[in-house]
Amino acid sequence: DAGITQSPRHKxxxxxxPVTLRCHQTENHRYMYWYRQDPGHGLRLIHYSYGVKDTxxxxxxxxxxxxxxxTEDFLLTLESATSSQTSVYFCAISxxxxxxxxxxxxxxxxLVL
Amino acid sequence: xxxxxxxxxxxxxxxxxxxxxxxxxxxxMFDYFxxxxxxxxxxxxxxxxxxxxxDKNEDGRFTVFLxxxxxxxxxxxxPSQPGDSAVYFCAASNSGAxxxxxxxxxxxxxxxxx
Numbered sequence: 001d002a003g004i005t006q007s008p009r010h011k012x013x014x015x016x017x018p019v020t021l022r023c024h025q026t027e028n029h030r031y032m033y034w035y036r037q038d039p040g041h042g043l044r045l046i047h048y049s050y051g052v053k054d055t056x057x058x059x060x061x062x063x064x065x066x067x068x069x070x071t072e073d074f075l076l077t078l079e080s081a082t083s084s085q086t087s088v089y090f091c092a093i094s095x096x097x098x099x100x101x102x103x104x105x106x107x108x109x110x111l112v113l
Numbered sequence: 114x115x116x117x118x119x120x121x122x123x124x125x126x127x128x129x130x131x132x133x134x135x136x137x138x139x140x141x142m143f144d145y146f147x148x149x150x151x152x153x154x155x156x157x158x159x160x161x162x163x164x165x166x167x168d169k170n171e172d173g174r175f176t177v178f179l180x181x182x183x184x185x186x187x188x189x190x191x192p193s194q195p196g197d198s199a200v201y202f203c204a205a206s207n208s209g210a211x212x213x214x215x216x217x218x219x220x221x222x223x224x225x226x227x
Contacts, residue, residue, distance in 0.1 A: 004156075031213060042117075042202060042217035043157070050213070058214055090156050094213075101147060102215055104156035 003027050004105035006091050012111045019078040021108050023091030025071075032074040033058075033092040033102060034066065043090065049074055081112045116140045117205050119218035128227050132190040136203030136218055139184065143205040147215070148177060148188045151200045160201075161188070193225045 003026030013019050023032060033048040035058075045058030047066040055066050063085060065077045078085055088109050092102040118137045126132045134148075144165040149157035163170040163177045163186070170177050176189045190197055203218040 033213070040219060042219045043204075043215075044217070045214045048213050056213075100145075100208075101159050101162055103159060104149075106156045107154070 004091060004093055004103065006089075006105040006108050008108060009106065010109045012113065013081050014113050015082055016080050019081050019110065019112075021076040021089055021091075021110070023074045023076070023105060025074075025091075025093050027093060027095075027103075028071060029093040029095045030071070031094045031096070031102075032068065033094075034064070034074065034076045035090045035092060035104075036060065036087040037090060037107075038087050046076065046089075081110075083112050086110060086112045114139070115219075116143075117203055117216050117218040119201075119203055119221045121221050122219070123222040123224070125224045125226060126193045128195055128225055129192045132188075132193045132197065132223055132225070134188040134190075134201050134203075134221050134223065136186045136188075137184060138186075138205050140205070140207065140216075141184065142207040142209065143216075145206045145208055146177070146179060146186050147204045147206075148175075149202045149204060150197075151202060151220070157202060190223075193223075195225050195227050198223055198225045 005024045007022045034046040035043040037043045044060045049055045049068040067075045090107050091105040094100045094102045147162040148160040151157045161175045179186045200220045200222045202220045204215040
């Protein structure tokens, strides 16, 4: 299994509060991704990173920001959580980017009340 | 517009028989395809992949077939085992565009009945 951990694994928060999810990898892979999974939608890309301090938007980036100050850590921040952001969030990593397998972490289940 | 479609939300198969999971795509620029398996409360686990230069890839009990003209791929599991019961996601990417995004289908829940 790829060395990917996510924290917290579960979180309940209230609308309007900031939330930060952390993804940590021990594989030294250059690329890291944040996806969300919702019923009826499969997995959708929120943001990704192609190196330290290098990030870009994915398909569903509105309301989210990311930061990557170290190779091993990729943070996802919900500046002001909304109920529509209730979801399961998955981090993924890959070694070289395009045309390549991505490996996923265990997920964070977020409930915004 | 859904670019990767898994039209069967669920599938039930007897243990020992073949499971066939199907996936259709609309974007002709996709050139790399993957299947992931997901158990409840866990992250997706990579199962098998295929590049568009091939039409078949095999790994043990798992075989993926790609029909580019029909924009269709399928995953065959032979023989099916109860431990194969999970949600299976098909995913695709366009490596030539410099896009790092995997586009996923909605998943098919496979139940293997002992």
